[in-house]
Amino acid sequence: MIKTEIVVKLENWIEKALDKLGYKSEEIKIEHPNEAQFGDYSTNVALGLAKSFKTNPNELASNLKNELDLLVDSDEIIEKTEVAGAGFVNFYLKKEYLIKKAEEINYETVFRSNLAKVGLGKKMVIDYSAPNIAKPFGIGHLRSTNIGQAIYNIYKILGWNCIGDNHLGDWGTQFGKLIVAILKWGGAEKDLDSYTIDDLEKLYVKFHKEAEKDDTLVEEAREWFSKLENKDPEARKIWEKVVEISLEEFRRVYELLNVSIDVANGESFYVDKTDDLIKIIEKKGLIVDSQGAKIIEFENMPPAILVKSNGATTYFTRDMATVKYRFDNWKPDLAIYEVGVDQLLHFSQVFETAKKMGWEPKEGFVHVAHGLLRWKGGKFSTRKGDTIHLSDVIDQAMDRARELARISKISKEMTNDEKEEMVKKVAIGAIKFNDLAQDPKKDIIFDWDKVMNLSGDSGPYLQYTYARCLSVLDKTKIKETKNIINIPEKINLEEEALIKELYKFEEKIIEAAERFSPAVIAEYLLGVARLFNEFYGKHRIIDQKEEVFRLFLVRTTVSVLAFGLELLGIEKIEKM
Ligand code: ARG
Numbered sequence: 001m002i003k004t005e006i007v008v009k010l011e012n013w014i015e016k017a018l019d020k021l022g023y024k025s026e027e028i029k030i031e032h033p034n035e036a037q038f039g040d041y042s043t044n045v046a047l048g049l050a051k052s053f054k055t056n057p058n059e060l061a062s063n064l065k066n067e068l069d070l071l072v073d074s075d076e077i078i079e080k081t082e083v084a085g086a087g088f089v090n091f092y093l094k095k096e097y098l099i100k101k102a103e104e105i106n107y108e109t110v111f112r113s114n115l116a117k118v119g120l121g122k123k124m125v126i127d128y129s130a131p132n133i134a135k136p137f138g139i140g141h142l143r144s145t146n147i148g149q150a151i152y153n154i155y156k157i158l159g160w161n162c163i164g165d166n167h168l169g170d171w172g173t174q175f176g177k178l179i180v181a182i183l184k185w186g187g188a189e190k191d192l193d194s195y196t197i198d199d200l201e202k203l204y205v206k207f208h209k210e211a212e213k214d215d216t217l218v219e220e221a222r223e224w225f226s227k228l229e230n231k232d233p234e235a236r237k238i239w240e241k242v243v244e245i246s247l248e249e250f251r252r253v254y255e256l257l258n259v260s261i262d263v264a265n266g267e268s269f270y271v272d273k274t275d276d277l278i279k280i281i282e283k284k285g286l287i288v289d290s291q292g293a294k295i296i297e298f299e300n301m302p303p304a305i306l307v308k309s310n311g312a313t314t315y316f317t318r319d320m321a322t323v324k325y326r327f328d329n330w331k332p333d334l335a336i337y338e339v340g341v342d343q344l345l346h347f348s349q350v351f352e353t354a355k356k357m358g359w360e361p362k363e364g365f366v367h368v369a370h371g372l373l374r375w376k377g378g379k380f381s382t383r384k385g386d387t388i389h390l391s392d393v394i395d396q397a398m399d400r401a402r403e404l405a406r407i408s409k410i411s412k413e414m415t416n417d418e419k420e421e422m423v424k425k426v427a428i429g430a431i432k433f434n435d436l437a438q439d440p441k442k443d444i445i446f447d448w449d450k451v452m453n454l455s456g457d458s459g460p461y462l463q464y465t466y467a468r469c470l471s472v473l474d475k476t477k478i479k480e481t482k483n484i485i486n487i488p489e490k491i492n493l494e495e496e497a498l499i500k501e502l503y504k505f506e507e508k509i510i511e512a513a514e515r516f517s518p519a520v521i522a523e524y525l526l527g528v529a530r531l532f533n534e535f536y537g538k539h540r541i542i543d544q545k546e547e548v549f550r551l552f553l554v555r556t557t558v559s560v561l562a563f564g565l566e567l568l569g570i571e572k573i574e575k576m
Pocket of ligand 1: 129168
């Protein structure tokens with residue numbers, strides 16, 4: 001667990017104070033209390049020690065407090081300490097410190113360079129998105145794409161050297177099926193060049209329908225795949241074209257989603273690397289022959305197939321080749337896979353095999369196994385068929401965003417192009433935020449009313465709050481709002497609540513990285529927006545005697561929202 005500067009300081013003080021009292025604690029836990037009245041940080045260390053030494057926790061806590069007070073007295077961080085509850089010691093931060101932290105956020109280069117120290121010198125590889133060729137970009141790959149990109153952004157900002165790799169599903173028996181379908185029903189008049197991704201999907205679906213009636217089709221498909229594996233020129237030509245059509249579609253989607261993946265070594269990239277791989281694993285003695293197939297056995301899992309009895313390699317084989325390739329060529333400290341929870345067993349087998357082969361990065365493998373995306377009410381109605389295409393979802397989001405724009409006052413002053421631009425940002429932002437704001441490990445519900453709710457926990461709510469902040473900064477005559485020269489004597493409850501949230505930004509970014517969960521940041525941003533809106537609803541800003549300080553709070557909120565949305569890959573909106 002990486003700690004922020006202040007937590008390290010608190011720990012040191014507590015350790016010193018305990019030392020004076022003749023105690024030593026293995027672990028000093030420091031947390032934010034749930035309620036503001038209990039201060040900004042709290043430790044239960046006295047409770048634990050009192051238990052092991054069979055003394056009174058309250059007494060120990062108050063001795064600890066007294067020792068701490070001697071230490072923190074001359075410091076510019078702590079306002080006061082207090083003993084509370086059964087033996088907690090609570091810390092209250094000074095206004096000056098909170099303001100200093102907020103200033104750091106506003107001076108973006110300072111903030112960025114502090115963050116970048118966290119992961120300096122380390123390298124990670126993240127495997128995400130990985131849609132399958134010849135199928136339109138489905139909703140199934142949306143979570144991987146969004147969450148994966150956000151994790152990438154977060155690690156990058158923390159100074160890690162990051163490689164994003166799109167492990168495209170561009171190889172496998174399904175290509176045999178597709179080739180058969182193209183040759184049989186693609187229509188001789190139709191030139192391969194004019195195929196769209198939808199045509200390909202239709203052909204693939206047709207194959208499965210026809211194969212139910214006619215078994216020979218499956219056999220034919222197998223033969224075509226085997227031709228493809230053996231570099232048959234005709235098979236190869238069709239395959240290449242299909243890949244090209246698909247990539248075209250994926251590029252369009254990525255641009256829309258604000259996603260950019262460093263490399264795309266799809267499964268086909270590893271086809272010529274599997275022979276060597278199998279030899280190396282064989283040499284290590286991990287392969288067992290089973291009815292003509294080569295398999296790897298595990299203690300607590302079913303076996304994985306490395307080579308089928310017909311000689312074909314598998315998804316597992318190619319993933320093992322991928323692990324080795326990345327290990328040898330990129331030497332990562334950490335390898336992250338953002339892939340659905342339905343592949344839990346697969347990755348357990350991959351990781352276990354890699355460990356036995358000595359291909360595990362220092363900080364290990366992580367499978368961020370995201371849950372399913374479900375629709376409120378059970379089913380998503382599509383215009384074209386039963387599979388849910390991302391483009392259908394985006395179309396619906398755009399329709400709803402247009403409706404929001406229609407009733408917004410500000411949009412009346414916009415040109416049509418500006419309006420469409422805003423509609424697009426709202427629609428995509430809403431879809432992405434819904435994906436990112438929920439714990440990756442859980443199944444999530446897609447509920448249009450929530451996803452697009454301007455006053456609720458949604459992407460558009462953050463965009464709206466951001467635009468609201470900018471409009472305040474636009475109205476004032478005071479332009480320098482990044483720092484505070486005269487600290488106000490008294491600040492009101494809403495101002496206090498807001499500034500006591502803003503300084504937590506840095507630790508939230510670190511926590512998001514450690515938990516592989518962009519939701520930590522998403523939730524935090526919602527909290528900041530809520531506190532800002534409470535403050536904004538209650539207090540006037542312009543032309544008040546508190547204007548300077550209040551503008552400073554607005555400015556810091558802008559900085560946090562802008563930076564946070566950037567990490568999540570959600571676009572800001574200036575006017576809304
Ligand atoms: N293309 C695969 C699928 O859609 C996901 C690939 C994930 N990454 C990997 N290295 N296996 O199921």
